[in-house]
Amino acid sequence: MEVFGNQKNCGGSTPPQLGSWLEGDWSRPVLLVTKVFSNNQTEVKLMPILGKRSLEVLATCHPSLQMIIQEAIRVFDFTVVCGRRGEKEQEKAFREGKSKLHYPESKHNAETPTLSKAVDLAPYRDGKIQWDDREAFVFLAGVMKAIAMTKGVPLRWGGDFNRNDNLHDDKFVDYPHFELES
Numbered sequence: 001m002e003v004f005g006n007q008k009n010c011g012g013s014t015p016p017q018l019g020s021w022l023e024g025d026w027s028r029p030v031l032l033v034t035k036v037f038s039n040n041q042t043e044v045k046l047m048p049i050l051g052k053r054s055l056e057v058l059a060t061c062h063p064s065l066q067m068i069i070q071e072a073i074r075v076f077d078f079t080v081v082c083g084r085r086g087e088k089e090q091e092k093a094f095r096e097g098k099s100k101l102h103y104p105e106s107k108h109n110a111e112t113p114t115l116s117k118a119v120d121l122a123p124y125r126d127g128k129i130q131w132d133d134r135e136a137f138v139f140l141a142g143v144m145k146a147i148a149m150t151k152g153v154p155l156r157w158g159g160d161f162n163r164n165d166n167l168h169d170d171k172f173v174d175y176p177h178f179e180l181e182s
């Protein structure tokens with residue numbers, strides 16, 4: 001398996017390599033929610049919701065991805081880093097080693113502006129994206145896969161491209177990456 005911090009695909013790397021993907025307002029609003037337990041005790045918690053920039057990126061994605069992601073953010077905080085890539089963006093990602101594919105072969109490429117079948121997510125904590133927190137990426141993938149299953153959406157994660165549920169035998173891994181299987 002590749003060393004995670006050295007990955008150069010789809011944003012699985014350090015922020016400077018992401019360049020333009022990180023421009024804009026990535027600030028994170030949170031909702032205060034009150035949880036009521038069966039013994040009538042209540043606890044006030046912070047529930048993350050997607051920031052403005054994340055929502056803009058998410059709007060370029062297929063409705064099934066949007067649905068799963070809007071559920072997942074209630075469980076675990078993350079940023080939507082990359083959705084649809086047009087030809088220019090895809091070729092730039094290829095040149096920078098963030099993608100192995102030319103336009104229009106990537107599932108990030110969609111003919112219409114709102115139907116990317118791939119999305120890149122990254123865990124967000126302590127006011128910043130946690131690029132080097134492998135456990136957080138894996139946790140997020142579990143949340144995403146579980147929600148996708150309950151919604152009946154076949155979802156492939158970049159940490160297990162061969163879909164055999166073994167997270168240690170993929171030659172190429174891309175932890176931020178999720179894509180619809182069909």
Ligand SMILES: [Zn+2]
Binds near residue numbers: 177
């Ligand atoms: Zn990707």
